[in-house]
Amino acid sequence: MQLSELEIIRREKLNQLRERGINPYPADLYPVNNTSKKIKENFEEGKKVVVAGRLMSRRIQGPASFAELQDADGRIQVYFNRDEICTGEDKSHYNDVYKKLLDIGDFIGIIGELFKTQVGEKTIMVKNFTLLSKALKPLPQPRVDAEGKVHDAFTDPEQRYRQRYADLVVNPHVKEIFVKRTKLFNAMRTFFNEHGYFEVETPVLQPIPGGAAARPFITHHNSLDIPLYMRIANELYLKRLIVGGFDGVYEFSKNFRNEGMDRTHNPEFTAMEIYVSYKDYNWMMDFCEQLLEFCAIQVNGTSKATFGEHQIDFKAPYPRVTMAESIKHFTGFDITGKTEDEIRKAAMDMKIPVDETMGKGKLIDEIFGEKCEGNYIQPTFITDYPKEMSPLCKEHRDNPELTERFELMVCGKEIANAYSELNDPIDQRERFEAQLKLADRGDDEATAFIDYDFLRALEYGMPPTSGMGIGMDRLIMFLTNNPSIQEVLFFPQMRPEKKKVEMTEDEKTVYTLLKANAPIALEELKTQSGLSNKKWDKAIKGLTASKVAKVEKTDEVLMVAVL
């Protein structure tokens, strides 16, 4: 491993600490009885406190020094004074251990007394300190000046995402996003639980990946010897539980989709799905707007939120617009009662790219997506979607071409999707079969599996039910003003870092020869290398194992190639 100068210095300090009998990684608990936040809130001159955290900055002035200690709640200033810490003749605990052997990033425990400095800053006078854990890698050190401007911020997104632990240590605003994320989940749980709904867990590994149209991740179960799929949705399992007699069930579901990644898509993401019996989608709209107003207030203390240039307000109620009204409003074209051809022509007149394979539903969706969707900045329910696009949704009670479905749009993006759930088992079977036919014809958006067990469940009878899914990542993006999903996931998916191949001396010798002569017969390479049998064997195996060279059998001889 190649170490930088700074890392070497810290390792040397580690050794010096051990030579002094100081364990840099002690096992015993440290009796913390305060935090930076509590100290600042309940400040009492002279009060004794025990705190622990990371040393984050230091200003040394000879025998005195100010430093900042960072714990889970924030930072507090601490004051190290040589003669307070070293009451006897031996001043080495201050002069050597504190001044020379501690570094920014080290965890220390402090026993001290509270006081205010001459400029009025609440500070801990250190009476004794203990090294709790030594940091061997230097942290980035952003600093804030008198005007509140941040200098040397740790900003490179690649490093921040790959080393989120460092990002969280030095960027308090990043930590705040994740605090809000958890507040959002807690708020939803509270809201649902207070309504008497029941949190459940359903399978992540599914024999049939149902409930949505998306490419799944496939894995294999060894002892059953069957393929299993990471769930793309949990919808069909929650409905089985409604069949089973629960009134209302919900689950925060980590879903997995084997598709592209961009600013708003991560291969794994979190959806919340809730199903409530004896309700319809009109009830669910009321419920949804109450829920989101409550969540926004729990997270931000207000129903208002800023997203980019937009001010949005989650205060209920939200406007409800049918898809037909929306299209009429933004394009002047009324889709009601129109044939597929009429709608296709209208779409072409609007310069929307269409083709012959698109059915009526798809055409309407294209028009809406192109001309309407982006206009809804404030939370707005779009209702009554065409039937073709919603194989799990009940037909509209007043119009057989539509479904009882709504999506909630915020800043032109969908954050919730809900139905009066289809509970007619015969209708459901026919819609699955229609999907299967589409899939057989090569439509990769259609679902290629029929979940017969789910149909069996419906045949036992599912009460009228309304269900809703909310994209949790997207919602927290809106509530924290982040345009990228990576900022609201602790560990967004990244391409793996490439490991530098490190070779032994023998491997290097062989590799140099190989590079100059490849492809070359194995025996010849061995002779040229001049290595003993054992050394040769180890070197060539090392090179093939680390995938820099490859041995291939051609006719009679073994050939070695460079990769």
Place this chain on the structure above:
RNA sequence: GACCUGGUAGCUCAGUUGGUAGAGCACCUCCCUUUUAAGGAGGUGGUCCUGGGUUCGAGCCCCAGCCAGGUCACCA
């Protein structure tokens, strides 16, 4: 998948027409007992993303690749 931008010290970034690799902070040594972007003096630190090419000479120009971000397309 296409295009645009970027990759230089631990961090943030300069780098002239192609001519010995730079700054601030951090770090090391020394001074400094209520500071706060502490201060003062001196110093260390580099696979310029990787591999080729052009050239007397490449951080810079050319080609190929890797990684990231963005825009678009695709996809919910």
